[in-house]
Amino acid sequence: xxxxxxxxxxxxxxxxxxxxxxxxxIRVASIVIALILGCIPMLLTGTDPISAYGVIIQxxxxxxxxxKQTVKIAIPLLGCALAIAPCFKMRFWNIGAEGQITxxxxxxxxxxxxxxxxxxxxxxxxxxxxTAAAAGGLWALIPAFFKARWNxxxxxxxxxxxxxxxxxxxxxxxxxxxxxxxxxxIPMFQDSARLPTVLGVHCGWIIVLALVFIMYIYMxxxxxxxxxxxxxxxxxxxxxxxxxxxxIIMRTMFISGAISGIVGFMIVSGANFTLxxxxxxxxxxxxxxVAWLSQLNSFAMIAVSMILAVIEKGANTxxxxxxxxxxxxxxITGILLFCMLSSEFFINYSLVFRRREKKEAxx
Amino acid sequence: MEENYAIEMKGITKRFGQxxxxxGISLAIKRGEILALLGENGSGKTTLMNMLSxxxxxxxxxxxEDGKPVYIRSPREAFSYGIGMIHQHYKLIEVFxxxxxxxxxxxxxxxxxxxxxxxxxxxCSRYGFEIDLSRKVYEMSVSQKQTIEIVKILxxxxxxxxxxxPTAVLTPQETQKLFTVLRNMKKDGKAIIIITxxxxxxxxxxxxxxxxRKGKYIGAVNTSETNPQMLxxxxxxxxxxxxxxRPVYPSPQRKLVVEGLTCVDEEGITKLDSVSFTANTGxxxxxxxxxxxxxxxxxxxxxxxxxxxxxxxxFVGDDGAEKELVGLTPKKIREAGVGMAFVPEDRxxxxxxxxxxxxxxxxxxxxxxxxxALVRRKEPENLAKNIMEELDVxxxxxxxxxxxxxxxxxxxxxxxxxxxxxxxxxxxxxxVRGLDINTSYTIYNLLTEQKMKGVAVxxxxxxxxxxxELADKILVLCGGRVSGIVDARTVTKEEVGLMMTEYRPEEGxx
Numbered sequence: 001x002x003x004x005x006x007x008x009x010x011x012x013x014x015x016x017x018x019x020x021x022x023x024x025x026i027r028v029a030s031i032v033i034a035l036i037l038g039c040i041p042m043l044l045t046g047t048d049p050i051s052a053y054g055v056i057i058q059x060x061x062x063x064x065x066x067x068k069q070t071v072k073i074a075i076p077l078l079g080c081a082l083a084i085a086p087c088f089k090m091r092f093w094n095i096g097a098e099g100q101i102t103x104x105x106x107x108x109x110x111x112x113x114x115x116x117x118x119x120x121x122x123x124x125x126x127x128x129x130x131t132a133a134a135a136g137g138l139w140a141l142i143p144a145f146f147k148a149r150w151n152x153x154x155x156x157x158x159x160x161x162x163x164x165x166x167x168x169x170x171x172x173x174x175x176x177x178x179x180x181x182x183x184x185x186i187p188m189f190q191d192s193a194r195l196p197t198v199l200g201v202h203c204g205w206i207i208v209l210a211l212v213f214i215m216y217i218y219m220x221x222x223x224x225x226x227x228x229x230x231x232x233x234x235x236x237x238x239x240x241x242x243x244x245x246x247x248i249i250m251r252t253m254f255i256s257g258a259i260s261g262i263v264g265f266m267i268v269s270g271a272n273f274t275l276x277x278x279x280x281x282x283x284x285x286x287x288x289x290v291a292w293l294s295q296l297n298s299f300a301m302i303a304v305s306m307i308l309a310v311i312e313k314g315a316n317t318x319x320x321x322x323x324x325x326x327x328x329x330x331x332i333t334g335i336l337l338f339c340m341l342s343s344e345f346f347i348n349y350s351l352v353f354r355r356r357e358k359k360e361a362x363x
Numbered sequence: 364m365e366e367n368y369a370i371e372m373k374g375i376t377k378r379f380g381q382x383x384x385x386x387g388i389s390l391a392i393k394r395g396e397i398l399a400l401l402g403e404n405g406s407g408k409t410t411l412m413n414m415l416s417x418x419x420x421x422x423x424x425x426x427x428e429d430g431k432p433v434y435i436r437s438p439r440e441a442f443s444y445g446i447g448m449i450h451q452h453y454k455l456i457e458v459f460x461x462x463x464x465x466x467x468x469x470x471x472x473x474x475x476x477x478x479x480x481x482x483x484x485x486x487c488s489r490y491g492f493e494i495d496l497s498r499k500v501y502e503m504s505v506s507q508k509q510t511i512e513i514v515k516i517l518x519x520x521x522x523x524x525x526x527x528x529p530t531a532v533l534t535p536q537e538t539q540k541l542f543t544v545l546r547n548m549k550k551d552g553k554a555i556i557i558i559t560x561x562x563x564x565x566x567x568x569x570x571x572x573x574x575x576r577k578g579k580y581i582g583a584v585n586t587s588e589t590n591p592q593m594l595x596x597x598x599x600x601x602x603x604x605x606x607x608x609r610p611v612y613p614s615p616q617r618k619l620v621v622e623g624l625t626c627v628d629e630e631g632i633t634k635l636d637s638v639s640f641t642a643n644t645g646x647x648x649x650x651x652x653x654x655x656x657x658x659x660x661x662x663x664x665x666x667x668x669x670x671x672x673x674x675x676x677x678f679v680g681d682d683g684a685e686k687e688l689v690g691l692t693p694k695k696i697r698e699a700g701v702g703m704a705f706v707p708e709d710r711x712x713x714x715x716x717x718x719x720x721x722x723x724x725x726x727x728x729x730x731x732x733x734x735x736a737l738v739r740r741k742e743p744e745n746l747a748k749n750i751m752e753e754l755d756v757x758x759x760x761x762x763x764x765x766x767x768x769x770x771x772x773x774x775x776x777x778x779x780x781x782x783x784x785x786x787x788x789x790x791x792x793x794x795v796r797g798l799d800i801n802t803s804y805t806i807y808n809l810l811t812e813q814k815m816k817g818v819a820v821x822x823x824x825x826x827x828x829x830x831x832e833l834a835d836k837i838l839v840l841c842g843g844r845v846s847g848i849v850d851a852r853t854v855t856k857e858e859v860g861l862m863m864t865e866y867r868p869e870e871g872x873x
Contacts, residue, residue: 222736226726229719236713239668240705241727242694 023347030343034336041331047324059317060310066317068200072271074309075201076101076263078301079208080287082215083259085296086252088288089219090232094253096143096158097260098284099165100136102277104261105268106169107135109186109275112193112268113177121192128193128265136261137254139165144253148246162284170277177275186275195270202270209302211259216298228252260284289333293340308333368430369394369523369554370415370446375424377410384410387424388580390573394522397545397555399569399586401562403598403799404770407578408558412525415556416448417441428523447516448525453508457501461494465515479518486517490547493540505653506537513544523554530564532654535827535860542568560598562591563828574598599800607807607832609852610815612645617679618819619665619788624674626660634660636843637674642788642819647810649834649851650823651859657843658823659708662790665821666705667693678703678788704786706778708793708823714777717766721747721758721776724765728784750779754805771802778809789813792823807833827856839863 039049060070080097087094108128115124143157172178172186179187195202219225227248231238238245263283268275290308294300315329368391377385385407392398402408413419415426417435426433428444435441441448455464466479480496487494494510503511509529516524530538545555545568559565565572566586573583574597581597596602619642626635635657642648650658663669665676667688677685678701688696696703707713715724725743733739747761754775758768765773774794781789791810795803810833814820824830830837834851839862846862 221738223730223738224736226723226730226738229723230716230727233716233718234712236709237716237727240666240693240707240713241730242692242697244692244694 026343026347027340030339031336034332034339037335037339038332041328042324045324045328047318047322052318052322052324055318055321056311056314058314059321060313064200066313070306070309070313071201071205073312074305075204075208075270076267076283077287077290077305077308079204079211079263079266080260080283081290081294081301081305082208082211082298083256083263084287085215085291085298085301086219086225086228087256088291089296090228090249090252092144092147092249092253093155094140094143094158094256095155095285095288096140096161097256097287098280098282099158099162100139100257100260101264101267101280101284102162102165102169103139104132104136104264105275105279106165106172106264107131107261108265108268109177109189112189113187116190116193119192124192125195125269128269129262132261132265133258134261136264137258140253140257140260141250144250148249166277166280169275169279173276189269189273193269194273195266202266204266204270207262207266212298212302215259219296219298224248224251286333289337293337307336311336367393369428371427371430372411372415373425373427375411375414375421375426377407377414377419377422383578385414385421386578388575388578390580390583392523392554392556394554395549395552396571397549397557397569398583399565399572400556400558400575401560401565401572401594401598402575403560404797405577405799406575406598408575409527411575412448412527412556412558415441415523416446416525418448442519442521444523445521446523446525447519447521449509449512449516449527449529451527451531453512455500455508455511458499460499461496461503461511461514464500464511465518467515469519483514483518486514490517490544490551492544505532505655506534506540509533509541517548522552524548524556526555526557528558528560530559530561531825534653534863535856536864538564561826562594565594566591576600595800603800603804607804607829608811609832609835610811612815612817615643615645617641618644619821620675620677620679620685621665622675622677624661624664624676625672626657626664626669627672628660634843635664638840638843638845639674640838640845640848642821644787644817644819645814646835647814647820647822647833649830649837650821650840651827651830651837651863652840653863654825656840656863658840659792660843661840662705662707662792662821662823665788665790666703667691667696702785702787704781704784704789706774706781706789706791706794708796710773710777711766715765715773718764720760720762720764721751721756722761724776725750725780725783728780746780746783750776750783754779754809770797771799774798774802774806778806782809782813786813786818788819788821790821790823793825794822795829796825827859831856831859841865 035053042049042052060066080101083100084094084097108131111124111128111131115127119127139161143152143154143161146152146157147154174184177186179185195204197203198206219228227238227243230241230243231245231248235245264279267279272279286308290301290304293304311332312329315326318324318328319326371391373389375385375388376383388407388411390411400408400412410419414421415435417438417440420436426435433444435444435446456467459467462476462480462483465483466474466476483496486492492510492514494507494514500508500511513524529541533541545557549555557569569586571583571585572589572594574581574594576598621641622639624635624638625633628634638657638661640648650661652658660669664671665688671689674689676688678688679685686699686701688701691699711717716727722740722744725746726738726740729743730738732742744761750756751758751761756772756775756779758772765776768776778791778794789810794806794810798806807829810820810822822830822834831851831854837849837851837854837859838845839847839849839859841863846865849859
C-alpha cells in the first residue's frame, strides 16, 4: 500500500495571510456562485434563469420610479443594520430589532394620531423622531438590564420581546387606536405627520446616510466605540482595563434600540402612513444578514442593503411578469448568505486534494 | 533499515499554511530507551509527536515501526501500533473514577469493570504506580490525573509512550516519582519519548537527547556525553548565559501589605485562606505553588478583579500613608493614584485585545485620557513604536493584530505596556510560560530592572529553578494558604517542593 492512497482525499489546510485583492476576489466569486445556484430554484419553477435575472434587474433599476421603490426598501434595512452592528461587535446577540422597530413605530404613531392638529409639521416630526428613538431604546434596555444584572440569555430574551411588541400593536389595532369600528385598522396619518420627500423618496434616506457616517465614527474613533470593541473581544480584558461591562452593555443596547426606533418612525411616517402589527415586516431579521455580510462595516452596509433590496423589488416584478412566486427572493437571499458566509471559510482555509499533491510530489 | 529501532521517522515534513512546523525531520528510538525530545516552544516537538500519535498526518516522509512502514491516521490506529501519547492537557471525565476513565472508549464488546480493575492493579504494581482506583477524578491532584493517563495508555497495550511536558505541573517530589516509573517501564523494554525543555530533567532521566530548533532537526546526542550548556546551544543556536543576575536593592520599604486575605469563588469554595504577606520596594517576591493553589486569585484580588470575602490589602504611599484597596474596582484603584501593573496569566484573554494591533492595546491603559468623546491615538501610537523598538517586538506593523504574533512577542507587548506606566507594584503571572529562552531572559532582566528602580515585583512562577535564582523572597501557596515565606537565597528546591504539598504554618517563616 502506498502512502498516497492512505492520505485522505481532501484535507483542510489553514491559510496564513491572504492578499486584500484576493480576499475581495473570493467575495465577488461567492456572489457569482450564489447567482448561479439561484438558477436551480428558478429552473424548478420552470423559469428561464437568464430572463428571470433580467426581469429582476429591470424591475428594480431600469426606471426612476423602480429605483425609488428599491431605495425605499433599502432604507430600513440599512438603518437597522447600523443599529445592530454595535451589539454584534460587542457579541451581544440582539435579534430583537424587530420589536424595537415596532415600539419606535408605536411611539411615533401616538403623536401622529393625537398631536397632529395641535403641533406644527416640523415640530411634530421632531417629537415623533425623538420619542420613537426613546421607545426603541427603552425596549432594548430591558433585556440589556437583565443581561447586565443576572446574565440572562440575550438571544432568547430579545427574540421574545419582539412578540410582545407585535402583540401590543395588534391590541392597539383592534382596541384603543382602532379607526372605524370593526375595521381592525389604525387611521392613516395626516399630512403633517408624514415625512417630506427629497428626490422622490421620503427623507429617511438622508437620515440613514447621516447615520452611516455617524456610526462609522462612533465605532472607530470614539472611546465608547473602543469599549464596545474590547468587550466584544474579551469581557475579562474589559474588566481588567477598568471598564464597567454591565453599564456599557446597557448603554450600547439603548443606542441600538434607539436607532431601530428611528427606523420604525421612518417606516410609519415615510412609507406606510399607518401602524399595523406587521410594521417591521422582517426588517429586524433581514438586517442581521446585512450587518454580517458587511462585516459590520457601515459603508459596506449601503451596498449590501441595496443588493438585497434589488432582489426583493425585482422578485415582486418577477411575480407579476412571469408569475414566479416572489418568495424566490427569499431563496436567493438565503443562497447568497450561505455562499458569502462560506467564502469566509475559504479565506481562512484551503483545500488540498490528494491528486494535486501527488502531482506536486512527482514534479 | 535497521531492525533494532522501535520507531523510525524519516524526512517528516509538516506545514501549516506557509509555516513549516517540521522540516524533513528524521528521528529514531529503540526499545528500552528514554529519548528526550528537546527544543524551545514553537520548535515543532509537539507537532512531530502528534504525527506519531495519529493526530496529524505528515505532508511528506515515512514512519517505520520495527522496520515496517506504518500509516497512522488516528489515535485509535496509533494504539493498534502500540503508540500512546500523554498530552499536556488531560482528557479525563471528572465524575468517573480511575478505572472507569481507564477503560473509557475501549470497545471489547462488554464491560467488565471488575476484570478491568484487576488488570489495572496488575499494571500499577508492575511499574510502581500509586493510585486509588475507586477515587473520582475531581478529587485527584494533577499528578494523580497524570498517573491515570499513563496507566490508561499502558492498559491499551502501548509499548511506545510519548509524554508531552509531563513535569510542567508536578512538584519536584512528584517528578522524582514519575522518573522512577519511567525507569521501570524502560527496564520492561518500552520505548519512551519525553517532550521537554527542562535541561536538568533531560540530564537526569534520558538516555539520548534529540534537539529540534525552528522545525529542523539539529541532532541527537547520548545524554552521558553532553551537558546543559551544550544542549542549550543546540536548542538556541548560539551560546546563552544561563545565569540570572540578582542585585540587591539598597533600601527596601513596605509597599503592599496583605493581611488575612480570604476569597471564596462562586461555588463557595475557598480559594484563598487568610493570606498575609508584605511586598517591599526593590524586591521580587516569588510565588510558588502547584497550579491552582490560589495564585491567580491572589493577583486578581489585589488588582480588584476578584471578590474579597475578608481581609485587607493596603497600598503604602511614598509618604507612608496606607490606602485600603479591598472593595475598589480596577478603575477606582487607578483613580486613587495607586500605580499597579498586572501581567495576567491569560495574556490574550485578559491582558490584551487579540483582534487589535499594538496601538489599540496600548490604549487599554489610556483610552479614558483626554476630554471629549473621541479617543486619542497619538500617544498610544508613540508608545507602541517605542515598545516595538526597545523590546524588539517582531510584528509587521503596530496595527497588526497581536493575536497573530508569536507568544514571545505577545508577552513583550503586554509587559512593555505595563512597565511603561511606571508602576509602584508590578504583578506578573507565569510571565515566561511558552516563551523561548532568549525572550524569557529578556523578561527576567526587565523584572530585575524594575526591581532596582524601586518597584515591588510579585512574580508567580512555575519553574522552581528560576524562582530560586530570580526572586528575593519566595511565598509558597498550598491549597490557598501560605505554607511559608522563605529567603530565596538560602532555601533549597526540595524545601520549597515540600512546602508546596504540605501546609506547615509554623515552619520556614521569615
